[in-house]
Amino acid sequence: MVTITPKHQFEIRYTNILNFPSVIQEALAPFVPMANNVHIDRENNLRARFFLNFDNYQIIVSWDRILIVFEGDIKELALSNSIIEEPFFNLFEKIKKLSYFGNVLNCLFYTICISHTDFKKDEIIEKFISKNINQTGMNEFVSNPSDIAITLVKNIDAKQLTITYGPYLGESDLLNRNALPSSKEKLLNLDKLGLMAEIKIFEQIKSVSFTKYKEYLKHTLDYRDNLWKAL
Numbered sequence: 001m002v003t004i005t006p007k008h009q010f011e012i013r014y015t016n017i018l019n020f021p022s023v024i025q026e027a028l029a030p031f032v033p034m035a036n037n038v039h040i041d042r043e044n045n046l047r048a049r050f051f052l053n054f055d056n057y058q059i060i061v062s063w064d065r066i067l068i069v070f071e072g073d074i075k076e077l078a079l080s081n082s083i084i085e086e087p088f089f090n091l092f093e094k095i096k097k098l099s100y101f102g103n104v105l106n107c108l109f110y111t112i113c114i115s116h117t118d119f120k121k122d123e124i125i126e127k128f129i130s131k132n133i134n135q136t137g138m139n140e141f142v143s144n145p146s147d148i149a150i151t152l153v154k155n156i157d158a159k160q161l162t163i164t165y166g167p168y169l170g171e172s173d174l175l176n177r178n179a180l181p182s183s184k185e186k187l188l189n190l191d192k193l194g195l196m197a198e199i200k201i202f203e204q205i206k207s208v209s210f211t212k213y214k215e216y217l218k219h220t221l222d223y224r225d226n227l228w229k230a231l
Contacts, residue, residue: 009067009109013065034052059091068083106204106205109199124194165230170193195230
């Protein structure tokens with residue numbers, strides 16, 4: 001199976017910076033020359049957002065969060081000097097040093113992965129059902145679905161894990177999740193069928209680091225590889 005990641009997002013949320021538009025330029029300035037371009041949404045508004053656009057990722061900074069959206073092979077993000085370490089976490093450290101910064105509230109680690117197969121649509125759904133669903137007692141309507149997915153939720157202290165997986169039936173599955181990549185030419189065969197896994201790790205946390213990010217990434221890769229056994 002060939003695996004691709006059309007969307008990966010890591011988000012750190014913090015207490016509101018009430019004078020955000022007037023103080024954030026100081027933190028952003030060293031990173032602007034690194035970006036291909038910079039876009040400002042709602043400029044001079046308290047809820048302004050700054051978009052730093054790069055080749056295969058984007059960093060968004062606002063008054064209550066910083067996030068990175070990436071398209072590509074997520075395994076490389078655990079390497080030293082990856083884009084998560086520089087510029088993302090270095091920019092976050094600049095924001096934390098602002099005198100008006102309060103504290104971190106939580107973070108979200110979100111990934112969509114697709115594993116392509118050569119099965120046809122009906123075959124994928126049938127095989128997925130036979131491996132994952134006990135059909136005893138199902139009525140006529142749900143016994144032959146046109147699509148299917150399973151969602152698992154687990155709470156561990158201040159952390160919540162949510163995994164949704166099922167057949168991948170084409171680009172419409174990504175459109176429905178606002179996850180269609182901006183550079184589709186870099187992610188081939190988006191119209192090819194297979195399995196899709198949507199993995200979310202949300203944690204109430206006061207301190208976030210690159211080490212913590214790598215922990216989330218390792219768990220996500222382990223979950224993903226085990227889910228591919230569902231077909």
